[in-house]
Amino acid sequence: MIIPLAHRADQTQEYYFSVKLAEVRRLQAAGHDVINLGIGNPDLMPSDNTIDALIKSAEQPNSHGYQSYKGTPALRQAIAQFYAHTYNVPLNPETxxxxxxxxxxxxxxxxxxxxxxxxxVLVxxxxxxxxxxxxxxxxxxxxEYPLLENDGWQPDWEAMTDLVARSPSPTKIIWMNYPHMPTGAPAxxxxFERAVRFAHDHKILLCHDNPYSLIxxxxxxxxxxSIDGxxxxxxxxxxxxxxxxxxGWRIGWMAAAKPYVDAVLTIKSNVDSGQFKPLMDAAAExxxxxxxxxxxRNxxxxxxxxxxxxLLDVLGCTYNTDQEGLFIWxxxxxxxxxxxALVDDLLNNKHVFIAPGFIFGPKGNRYIRISLCMPKERIEEAVKRLK
Known part of the structure; x- marks a missing residue:
């Protein structure tokens, strides 16, 4: 390269799954039938009405130009209605x-x-x-704030308070995700009430990632x-x-009060030029x-x-049966x-790929995560290979 890397690129490692999936592809190219239970890549189809809406929109002449940085009004309205129906949370689709x-x-x-x-930043x-x-x-x-395994993988609030107090600079953001990935701990x-109180008390922006609540x-x-305040x-x-x-459609959203939405929009509008209208129309459907x-689907x-x-019983693993989401911890x-060591052994000798827990944090070295994004028959085939 004619110039050196920026510090952020030099210090950032390639995503684990990017590296490991390259190994999977090499094994497949060599003729091995690899059963991939490692990643959360849904293999089921979207609903028929979703596909129909995509096709119908793509056939319209006005569907192929730039769109608003805030997405289409129809998509924002659909998200608002989804939140009202699913979570009983009112959202203003405009703001x-x-x-x-x-x-x-x-x-x-x-x-x-x-x-x-x-x-x-607390993670x-x-x-x-x-x-x-x-x-x-x-x-x-x-x-990193601790999660208490004996309390359903909930945060250790006392430890978090201590982390904020000892931080040499302001703590601005806390990241949270329930149902939790990778442990499957329910919301x-x-x-959530404790989390909101914590954010108020310490004047920290609470960022909640919520992709698994329907699985x-x-x-x-x-x-x-839905929590007051x-x-x-x-x-x-x-x-x-x-x-x-x-x-693969890459459709998501942020829901928040207007000042937060407006602030993030200032950055987003300088990074992309909006989403493809047929994708947004199909997402609304x-x-x-x-x-x-x-x-x-469930x-x-x-x-x-x-x-x-x-499969886990064959491996001699222990697990909770009340987990939610797309993975089993x-x-x-x-x-x-x-x-x-287990992941490498299974991949190279049994041609079964699962995710090691350490990629989600150092505490995960004694854990594995298995995805449900594979037909039941393939999972049963993996069980046969392991026996």
Whole structure:
């Protein structure tokens, strides 16, 4: 290269799945049948009405130009109606919703909007790697807050208070995600109420990532924004990737009070030029999917869940059966050296790929995560290979 890398590029590692999937492809190219249980890439189709809306919109002459940075009014209205129906949360479609190219884009825009170099960011010690990676890229100081395994993987609020008090610079943002990935811990009103109080008490922006609330949920889904006072201190990210089988469509949004939406829009408008209108039109249609559609999708995942439990039993792992979301989190038996060693052994010798827990934080070295994004028959084939 004719010039050196910027510090952020030099200090940022390639995403783990990017590296590992290259290994999977090499094995497949060599003729091996690899069963990929590692990533959350939904294999089910969006609803038929979603596909029909995409085609119909793409056939319109006015669908192919630039769109508003705030998305179409129809999409914002559909998101507002979805929040009212799903979470009983009222949102103003004109001022409190900002469509995004997936939640990962939102993590970056929020960080660029509110963080100065040296500011503190609280991230869960087990969580989506992008929270840490993006915070570091913008020059913030990342502080991992503990999750209490014996309390359903809920935050250790006393430890978090201590982290804020000891931080040499202002702590500006806390990232949170329930139903939690990777542990599958469900959301609860009591937990969200505590989180909102914490944000108010310490004057920290509470950023909640909420893509899993409709997947294998055993109770009515919850939005953080349903808590009194949440809109004063919080923003919520959501998307259609997992809940509507639309990961590749890159349709998500941020829901928040107008000042937060307006602030993030100043950054977003300098980064992209809006989303493709047929995608937004189809997303608006997807958000009208019936409750029966979601129940049918969850019935498929339940069958796969039973097969994954059988796989974990073969490996001698322990796990909770009340997990929600698209993945199953499991603890390794003492006889297994580490998650990394197990993952490499299964991939190279059994041609089964699962995710090691350490990629979600150092505390995950004794854990693995298995995705439900694979037909039940393939999971059962993986079980046969492991026996």
């Amino acid at each position: 409190e919703i900002l469509p995004l190219i997936g939640s990962k884009e939102g993590i970056t825009h929020i960080s660029l909007t509110f963080l100065n170099e040296g500011d503190g 869960p010690e087990l969580g989506y790697p992008a929270y840490r990676a993006v915070s570091s890229m913008v020059g913030a100081n990342v502080y 609860s009103y009591a937990h 294998l949920n055993r109770k009515p889904p919850i939005s953080l924004l 949440a809109k004063d201190v919080a923003v919520e990210l959501n998307s259609l990737s997992k809940s509507h089988n639309m990961a 997807a958000l009208t999917n019936s409750d029966d559609w979601h129940r049918e 019935a498929v995942y339940q069958g796969r869940l039973d097969a994954v439990h059988a 499991a603890k390794l038996p003492d006889t297994v050296e580490s998650a990394e």
